[in-house]
Structures are given as structure tokens and as C-alpha cells.
Amino acid sequence: MATQLVNVLDKGAESVIIQGELLGKKIIVKYRVKKPYRHPKFDEIFRKTRTKTEAKILSELYMNKVNVPAPLIVDLKNSIIIMEHIEGHKLSDLIEYMNIEELKTIAYQLGLQTGIMHSLNIYHGDLTLANILVNKSNKKIYIIDFGLAGYSRDIEEYAIDIHLLKRSILALAPDKLDVFMEGFIKGYSESYHGNVHEVLQRVEEIRLRGRYVEERLKKKMLRDKYIE
Amino acid sequence: MINMYGDILGNVKDNIYILGIESTSHTFGIGVVEYNAREESLKIIANEYDRYVPMKGGIHPREAALHHTRTAPQVLRKALERAGIKIADVNAVAVALGPGLGPCLRVGASLARFLASYYKLKLIPVNHAVAHIEIGKYLFNFKDPLIIYVSGGNTLIAIQKKKKYRILGETLDIPLGNLFDTFTREIGLSPPYVVNGKHQIDICAEWGKEFIPLPYTVKGSDLSFSGLLTAALIQAKKYKNNKEKLGNICLSLRETAFNMLVEVAERSLVLTGKKEVLLVGGVASNKYLREKLIAMTRVHGARYAGTPPEYAGDNGAMIALTGFLSYVHNIHIEPEKAFIRQRWRLDEVELPWLPN
Numbered sequence: 001m002a003t004q005l006v007n008v009l010d011k012g013a014e015s016v017i018i019q020g021e022l023l024g025k026k027i028i029v030k031y032r033v034k035k036p037y038r039h040p041k042f043d044e045i046f047r048k049t050r051t052k053t054e055a056k057i058l059s060e061l062y063m064n065k066v067n068v069p070a071p072l073i074v075d076l077k078n079s080i081i082i083m084e085h086i087e088g089h090k091l092s093d094l095i096e097y098m099n100i101e102e103l104k105t106i107a108y109q110l111g112l113q114t115g116i117m118h119s120l121n122i123y124h125g126d127l128t129l130a131n132i133l134v135n136k137s138n139k140k141i142y143i144i145d146f147g148l149a150g151y152s153r154d155i156e157e158y159a160i161d162i163h164l165l166k167r168s169i170l171a172l173a174p175d176k177l178d179v180f181m182e183g184f185i186k187g188y189s190e191s192y193h194g195n196v197h198e199v200l201q202r203v204e205e206i207r208l209r210g211r212y213v214e215e216r217l218k219k220k221m222l223r224d225k226y227i228e
Numbered sequence: 229m230i231n232m233y234g235d236i237l238g239n240v241k242d243n244i245y246i247l248g249i250e251s252t253s254h255t256f257g258i259g260v261v262e263y264n265a266r267e268e269s270l271k272i273i274a275n276e277y278d279r280y281v282p283m284k285g286g287i288h289p290r291e292a293a294l295h296h297t298r299t300a301p302q303v304l305r306k307a308l309e310r311a312g313i314k315i316a317d318v319n320a321v322a323v324a325l326g327p328g329l330g331p332c333l334r335v336g337a338s339l340a341r342f343l344a345s346y347y348k349l350k351l352i353p354v355n356h357a358v359a360h361i362e363i364g365k366y367l368f369n370f371k372d373p374l375i376i377y378v379s380g381g382n383t384l385i386a387i388q389k390k391k392k393y394r395i396l397g398e399t400l401d402i403p404l405g406n407l408f409d410t411f412t413r414e415i416g417l418s419p420p421y422v423v424n425g426k427h428q429i430d431i432c433a434e435w436g437k438e439f440i441p442l443p444y445t446v447k448g449s450d451l452s453f454s455g456l457l458t459a460a461l462i463q464a465k466k467y468k469n470n471k472e473k474l475g476n477i478c479l480s481l482r483e484t485a486f487n488m489l490v491e492v493a494e495r496s497l498v499l500t501g502k503k504e505v506l507l508v509g510g511v512a513s514n515k516y517l518r519e520k521l522i523a524m525t526r527v528h529g530a531r532y533a534g535t536p537p538e539y540a541g542d543n544g545a546m547i548a549l550t551g552f553l554s555y556v557h558n559i560h561i562e563p564e565k566a567f568i569r570q571r572w573r574l575d576e577v578e579l580p581w582l583p584n
Contacts, residue, residue, distance in 0.1 A: 011528070013495040036527065037490050037520035039439050039483050092499060126448045130499045148446065164448035168499065171387060171394040209400050211382060212327040212571040 014050070014147065019085065026085035027072065030054075032147075047079040050147040055081050057122055057146045066116050067142045086142050088133035095129060095173045103176060104183040106134060109141045111187025114161065117143070119193040123157035125149045128168035155194065159202035162188075166203070240265045245313055246555055247321045247343070248548025251336030252328025252356045253381065254280045254287050256296040258307040259545030260318075261552050270366070270552065274311035275538070275545035276303050282419050286409065293331035300339055307544065315343070320350035320560065322551020326569030327381070328356060333568040341563040350560040352551040356542075357382060357574040360535075361393065362553060363546035364508040368533040372583070374502040376493050376521070377574075379509035379542075380405035383489070385449060385496045386574060388582045395575050396496045397449025404485055405511050407453045411481060415464045415474065425537060427514065433482050435475025442484045449492045456484060482516065490520045497528055507534035510541045553581050 010017040018029040032047040055074040058081075062070045073082040091106070098106070110132060117124065124131070125148030133142040150157070165184070169177045189196045208215060244263035250256070257277030263270050280295040282288060308315060323340035326333060344351035361375050375386045375393070383405075384398035402410070412418040412428035421428055443459050445452040460481045467473035497505060505525045511517060512534045525532040539546060554560070557580040 011498075013491075013498040036523040038487055041439050042441070042483070042487060045441070126495070128448065128499060148448070160447050160450075164450070167396065167449070171389060171396050171500070174390055174392075174394065206400075210395075210398055210573070211384075211403070212573045214569075214571040214573075 012145070020082075022072070022082065028069065028083050028085045030081045030083065032079035048076060051076055051079045051081060053149060054146040057149045057151075058083065060120065061117060061122065061143075061146075064116065064120055066120075067113055067140060068146075069142065069144060086133050086135070086144070087137075088135040088140075088142060090130050091132040091134050091141070092129035092168070092172055094134055094136075095169070095176060098176075100179055103179055105139060106141055107180045107183030108187040109139070110143075111184040111189075112191045113141065113143055113187075114184075115188045115191030118158045118161070118199075119191065121151050121153050123150060123152055124161050125157075127161040127165045129165075129172055130168070155199050155202055158199050159206055162199065162203045163206045244552070244555065245311070245318045246352070246548045246551045247307070247315075247318045248354070248359075248544045248546070248551050249321065249323040249336045249340050250277070250356070250359075250542050250544045250547045251296050251332050251339075252324050252326070253332055253542060254292055255542035256280075256299050256303055256335070257542060257544035257547075258303050259543060259548040260307055260311040260313065261545065261548040262311070263552060270549075272545045272549065273313075274307040275543055276307040276310060277543055278303050279541075284419065286413065287329070289329040289331045292329065293335050296332055296335040300335060303544075304339070315347055318343075318347070318349055320352050320551060320555050322352040322354050322547050322554065323566065324356040324359060324547050325353045325566060326356065326572035328568075328570065330568065330570050333570065337566055337568050341566055344563045344566075350555070351563050351566055352554045352560050353566060354547050354550045354554065355572055355574065355577045356547075358393065358577055358579065359546040359550040360508045361386070361506070361574075362550045363539050363543075364506045364533070364535045366549055367535060367539065368504075368506065370504045370506050370531075370533065372502065373504035373506035373533075374493070374497050374500060374530075376489070376505065376507045377509045378404045378489065378507070378511035378517070380409060380511075382509060382574075383451060383453075384574070385493055387496075387500055387502065390584055391578050391580065391582050393574050393577070393579070393582070395573075396499070397451065397492045400447070400450050400452045401454040402457065404453065404489065405509075407457055407485060408482070408511075411457060411460055411464075411478075414461055415468075425513070429478055429482050430514070430516065432475055432478035435471050436477070436479035437472070438476045438479075439483060440476055440480045442480050444484055444488060446488050446491055449496055451488050451492060453485060453488075456481065486517050486520050489517070490524050493521065494524050494528070497525075497530060502530065504531045504533070507532075508540065509535075512540040513537040553579075557581060 008018050015030050015032045020027050055071050058071040061068045069086050070084040131145040246261050248259045255277050260274040262273045278299040280292045321340050321343045323336050377384050383403040385396045386393045408429040417428040443455045463477050518534050
């Protein structure tokens with residue numbers, strides 16, 4: 001195999017990302033590493049199933065023209081996926097330096113892509129800003145890292161994706177949440193086949209499930225009054 | 229750490245004493261911190277507490293509140309004695325007004341309101357969750373850590389950003405401490421929940437050898453433990469009288485729950501690129517969680533610290549310390565407005581001492 005490994009590009013939470021070359025094209029080798037804190041038996045199940053899920057979902061999304069890196073080679077035994085290299089930076093690194101217009105376009109793009117993904121009954125499971133790549137030259141966005149993704153027809157899973165996205169914006173750039181979500185929902189409404197309102201309502205419900213949310217208490221008291 | 233107050237305090241000549249009252253749950257605690265104006269240093273000079281231990285079942289809010297009412301005068305006296313000060317020397321009284329159990333919170337709040345109005349002291353409201361974090365940062369001189377807060381009432385990952393603690397991930401149902409407490413109670417091991425500083429789940433796990441897979445629910449950075457609890461309980465019912473089998477379940481339950489927590493902590497660490505990881509809350513004294521977190525942080529080259537048992541569980545010193553931070557930023561309320569807040573999320577509180 002004409003693989004030439006160049007350098008370690010990134011050390012993710014569960015994998016090492018190595019840049020390389022295959023038949024003259026730039027590629028990424030994603031290797032899920034063993035974790036020192038995990039029970040060995042557990043560790044093996046994890047690395048295998050997550051690699052399998054990611055490869056399967058990447059190929060389905062790629063065939064349906066969602067902006068994701070194309071998977072090229074999968075080695076389940078060693079938990080390795082070799083995929084297309086995407087030029088771009090993590091949105092988590094860029095968001096603080098973006099102006100409102102740029103942010104709106106990016107958010108709209110992401111909404112569109114997420115809508116298509118959810119229409120295919122696929123959820124991401126970890127849709128945070130660090131898992132979104134932005135190519136500054138052609139303004140395209142790519143969704144990456146599908147280790148926690150899966151298939152489901154339950155809107156709960158789609159709502160969780162949006163909930164996680166909102167929360168990661170709240171943590172990294174809280175003042176940009178409104179602008180971002182406005183653009184995102186616009187894009188999402190255009191591409192999602194189901195009932196957008198229903199999904200967004202569920203997102204709100206998920207937020208209320210957190211610990212010590214006062215609105216939840218108020219809501220319950222209102223209900224109690226109603227029953228009386 | 230102390231230089232950050234120098235500017236705000238200006239030329240304060242006298243020492244500052246802050247009394248902190250904690251009564252959110254099973255612990256009634258009073259702590260005192262001293263700011264030495266000459267040395268410009270901040271010290272914890274008293275940390276007294278008394279814990280309510282249920283005879284059976286879990287914490288009964290009314291019983292716990294009764295316990296607090298009975299022990300309060302004694303704990304207060306002991307704390308002042310240890311600190312070597314009189315109540316008249318205190319500059320302000322800080323109290324944890326939430327989140328927590330209503331009846332318990334009211335005991336602390338009543339005492340604080342009384343002390344503040346009778347002795348003409350400033351009354352400082354403190355969020356219990358903030359206090360857990362602030363004492364950890366103070367003890368290890370951490371400036372900007374990734375915070376892992378695990379206790380009987382909370383399981384969350386947070387960072388500081390724009391004057392608030394921002395939650396990156398949290399439990400969607402029961403907290404980790406609650407998971408262990410409920411499981412050991414249901415299988416008949418607890419109460420007592422902690423024996424010689426060791427939780428029953430750890431004692432039970434020592435009987436086991438083998439790891440069995442249990443449900444593992446991680447959604448992005450959020451966790452869910454209720455399915456894990458149910459599955460473990462179903463397994464445990466089958467092997468009621470088999471010590472080794474029961475040990476296997478305890479071991480696997482702990483292993484699974486900790487793995488979930490460490491995984492989301494790791495993901496948050498990579499997302500934020502922090503260089504410090506701070507473990508706070510009651511479960512911080514668990515040795516196995518500590519070991520796992522040390523292994524994880526080593527991979528990413530981050531500094532790790534967890535609050536020692538003395539300050540990991542609920543205590544008054546952390547309330548006093550957070551009270552001091554509020555005091556120097558001139559945060560205080562009128563005693564008649566010191567209402568308790570059973571629900572008061574960490575990410576609601578704006579804190580002037582946090583960076584922008």
C-alpha cells in the first residue's frame with residue numbers, strides 16, 4: 001500500500017488522527033486508541049463497535065451527499081478508519097473570531113446538513129463545535145466524528161443533537177448563541193423532512209430535564225393547580 | 229491567589245472574618261475564613277460539621293432538618309472556638325441558600341438571618357455548587373480548570389467563561405452519588421453508606437473479580453445512570469445470597485459509571501483544551517475515580533487535582549470561602565430577602581471574580 005504517514009495531526013478524545021498520503025491523495029488515518037482508565041474487556045467492545053458505526057454511517061451520509069469525509073479503508077481488527085482529508089478548521093477554534101454575517105452563513109449551512117442527516121434517520125450523538133470543520137476558502141462546512149452516531153426514527157435523538165450543539169455554543173461563545181441558532185434553524189427547516197416544531201419543542205424539554213431547573217418546578221405547580 | 233483581592237480591597241488595615249453556614253443536605257457545617265490584611269493572605273481557620281446519618285432508608289428531609297436544628301448551636305460554638313474569635317469579630321455571615329432540600333436549607337437560612345440582624349452583620353448568599361468549585365480552586369491554586377463535580381446531588385462537567393460557570397455536560401436523570409447510594413441500599417448493604425471513609429459500593433466491589441457488561445449511556449457530554457441502575461438491580465436480585473456474584477455486579481456498576489464520567493470529562497477536556505482538571509464534590513474522595521482521572525489527564529498532559537475528603541463532602545469552610553469572594557466584590561442582601569432556593573443551577577449565578 002502506498003501509504004505514507006506524515007504526522008500526527010490531532011489527538012482527539014478517543015483517537016489519534018494522523019495525516020498521510022495514499023495514491024497521491026491526502027488522507028486521514030483515524031486510530032481509536034486503548035484507554036488506560038477503561039476495563040480491558042470494555043475497551044475492546046468500545047473501539048470495535050464505534051469504529052464500525054462510524055464507517056457505516058460515514059459511507060451512508062457520503063452517498064447521500066452530506067458533507068462528510070469519504071471513508072476509504074476500514075480495519076475493524078485494529079480499530080482504524082482511513083478517510084479523505086478535509087481542509088478546514090474546527091468551528092470551536094473559529095467561532096470567537098467570526099463576525100455575525102459569517103456566523104449566520106455557517107450556521108445556516110450546518111442546519112441544512114443536519115436536517116438532511118436527520119431526514120435519513122441518522123443522529124450524530126456528539127454534535128459539538130469541535131466536530132464541525134469549516135473550510136474558510138469555499139465556506140463549506142463538514143461534520144466529522146461519528147463514533148456515537150446511530151440510526152433512529154425517534155425525534156428524541158435528533159433533539160439531543162441540537163441540544164448538544166446549543167450547549168457547546170453556550171460554553172464556548174455564549175453571546176453568539178442567538179445569532180447561531182437563528183441561522184441553524186433556518187437551514188434545518190429547509191432540509192428536514194419531519195416536523196421541525198416538534199423537534200425544537202423536544203430540545204426545550206431536554207433542557208428542562210437538567211438538575212435544579214426552576215422552570216420545571218413552576219411548570220409542575222401549574223399542573224397541580226389545574227388538577228385541583 | 230490572594231493578589232487578586234489586593235486591588236479590590238485596597239488599603240484594608242484590619243483582618244476580615246467570614247463565617248459560612250452549610251445546611252443544604254445531610255451536613256450541618258460552619259466554617260470560618262480569615263483574611264490577614266498585613267500578610268494579604270486568606271486562610272481557613274475553622275471547619276466544623278455534624279452529619280445526619282439515617283437509621284434506615286435515605287435522607288429524610290424533615291429528620292435531617294431536625295438534626296440540623298439540634299446540632300446548630302453546638303457546631304457554631306465549636307467553630308468560633310476553633311477559630312479563636314467572637315461572633316462580634318465576624319464581618320459577614322455567608323449561607324448556602326441552595327440548591328438543596330427545603331427543610332434543611334431553612335435551618336441554615338434562619339440561623340444566618342438571625343446572626344445578621346442581631347449582630348448587624350452583612351448577609352451573603354452563596355450557591356452550594358459554586359462553593360464546592362471555589363474551595364477546590366483555592367486549595368490547588370487553579371486558575372482555569374475543567375471542573376468535574378460529582379456528589380449525591382450533582383454530576384456535571386463545567387468550565388468558567390464570561391463571569392459564569394458553564395455546564396458542558398451533566399446527568400439527565402440521577403447523579404452518580406445517588407446511583408451508588410440507591411444501589412447499595414436496595415441490595416441491603418446501606419445505610420450506613422460510608423464505613424471508615426469507604427463507600428459500600430467499594431467494599432462490595434472487593435468481593436468481585438469478574439467484569440460483566442452493563443448498559444452504558446453517554447449522549448454527547450451528557451450522562452444517564454437510571455438504566456444502569458435498573459439493570460444492575462435486576463442482576464443483583466438474581467444473586468441475592470452469592471457474595472462473589474454480587475461483588476461482580478458492584479465492581480461492574482462502579483466501573484461502568486466511572487468510565488462514562490471519565491469519557492465525557494475527556495471529551496470536554498479535548499473540546500476546551502484546558503490545562504487543569506479539578507474534581508470536586510462528595511465522590512471526589514473515591515480512590516478509583518481518582519486513579520482513572522489521573523490516568524486520563526496524564527494522556528493529555530493536564531494537571532489533575534481532587535479535593536481531599538475533609539473539603540470534598542459538604543462543609544462550612546467552602547461557604548465561608550465563597551462568601552469572602554462575594555464580600556470583596558460587595559455582594560450581600562438584606563436578611564428579610566434571604567430566601568432559600570431549592571433549585572438554583574450553577575450556571576445561573578453571575579460571579580464577578582471569574583474572568584470574562
